[in-house]
Amino acid sequence: MKKQICTKLQFFMKGLEQRLTDNEDFFKTVDIEFKSGAKTFPARMKYAGPGRLNYSFQGVSVEIAFNELGQKVAKEAENFDQMHLIFSERGTRILVDADNKDVKVKYQDAVEEEAKENNHQASAQIGNREYFIKVGQADGLLKAIGIMTEDGKIKNDMIRKYNQIDRYVELMDGMLKELGEKTGPINILDCGCGKSYLTFVLNFYLKNILKRDCYFIGLDYSKGVIETSKKIAEQLGYRNMDFYQTDIKRYLPDREIDLVISLHACDTATDEALALALRCDSRTIVAVPCCHRELLNQYSFDLLSPIIKHGIFKARLADLLTDGLRSLYLEAKGYKTSVIEYISPLETPKNLMIRAIKVKESNQKALEEFSELKKLLSVEPAVERLTEM
Numbered sequence: 001m002k003k004q005i006c007t008k009l010q011f012f013m014k015g016l017e018q019r020l021t022d023n024e025d026f027f028k029t030v031d032i033e034f035k036s037g038a039k040t041f042p043a044r045m046k047y048a049g050p051g052r053l054n055y056s057f058q059g060v061s062v063e064i065a066f067n068e069l070g071q072k073v074a075k076e077a078e079n080f081d082q083m084h085l086i087f088s089e090r091g092t093r094i095l096v097d098a099d100n101k102d103v104k105v106k107y108q109d110a111v112e113e114e115a116k117e118n119n120h121q122a123s124a125q126i127g128n129r130e131y132f133i134k135v136g137q138a139d140g141l142l143k144a145i146g147i148m149t150e151d152g153k154i155k156n157d158m159i160r161k162y163n164q165i166d167r168y169v170e171l172m173d174g175m176l177k178e179l180g181e182k183t184g185p186i187n188i189l190d191c192g193c194g195k196s197y198l199t200f201v202l203n204f205y206l207k208n209i210l211k212r213d214c215y216f217i218g219l220d221y222s223k224g225v226i227e228t229s230k231k232i233a234e235q236l237g238y239r240n241m242d243f244y245q246t247d248i249k250r251y252l253p254d255r256e257i258d259l260v261i262s263l264h265a266c267d268t269a270t271d272e273a274l275a276l277a278l279r280c281d282s283r284t285i286v287a288v289p290c291c292h293r294e295l296l297n298q299y300s301f302d303l304l305s306p307i308i309k310h311g312i313f314k315a316r317l318a319d320l321l322t323d324g325l326r327s328l329y330l331e332a333k334g335y336k337t338s339v340i341e342y343i344s345p346l347e348t349p350k351n352l353m354i355r356a357i358k359v360k361e362s363n364q365k366a367l368e369e370f371s372e373l374k375k376l377l378s379v380e381p382a383v384e385r386l387t388e389m
């Protein structure tokens, strides 16, 4: 290619170098085809650690720094008639085509392009539900987290999990938009992450679909699930995630947190998640509690004894009181809360979702109501105790 075209190419590649530096966690590959006459010569660059790329061409692999990308490509291009380059990051592709006449740059939605290449209609539908995380668009992710078989089918025994996490994403969509634009990533903390299905799916949705910068922390005290989560992140090439084996109540983040999530964190682990969210002043919180044991043996209310003499009534009322007091305590701490049944009780009876958005410093009226209810019921809810510890 002519010298002046190669200079122009190097100029465009400088822009990609900057993008690579800014979006390092989301970079996937650079695939290049150099052409001379009818012959094609493929080259590939892969991530090789912070600030480094591995460049393979004609059987030779070398490591280069991010800021050598432009020069390397432009220099190589001098020896050929044409070049077609695909710069891939999660969710976006940038195509650079150069020949002796010009250099052209085009942006593509990587999710749609990959679905087309896989010959897939990206319109996952099971029953009447239109999914947010669609078969066809998210196959790599769904396979890695064990929801899809290798030949592209949702596993029968994983349909419930798929429904739950997809609906969670759907209900968070509005909140994510309320977080608005911010400089730097949206920081999300998943408490009691387990194998991190939810966190992986949210990561995909935020970055690949919404194209938002995001960073995830998963916490769980089980070594096994933390190791599995780390492995899946590595397999997917998701570098914007960290997983820690820890008790939720012992953890303090080293950065501002925008959203704390928890899905079926057992018993008072949900309170630990809420307390951590309050301690780190998270802007938003979404919690789906699991089993409740804490208040069952604490609460008493004489007027209701003719009803709660039946164990099942006492247990169900304890569940409602636990989640009601959790929600009221968040209000007292200045959050606007909403509580919904997030999925059909046929999918799981643990289907209540508490959503909270910080709107003011604190709410005196809600705090007084919370204190009065505690007295009336003779309870000491864990959420308060853990927040103030």
Ligand SMILES: C[S@@+](CC[C@H](N)C(=O)[O-])C[C@H]1O[C@@H](n2cnc3c(N)ncnc32)[C@H](O)[C@@H]1O
Pocket (backbone or CB within 6 Å): 191, 192, 193, 194, 195, 196, 197, 198, 219, 220, 221, 222, 225, 246, 247, 248, 249, 262, 263, 264, 265, 266, 269, 272, 290
């Ligand atoms: C029912 S699983 C749910 C996992 C995941 N959120 C999901 O929905 O697939 C609950 C997880 O919370 C973890 N857990 C419970 N209490 C915890 C605590 N105090 N600190 C850290 N992890 C906890 C358990 O180890 C378990 O992996």
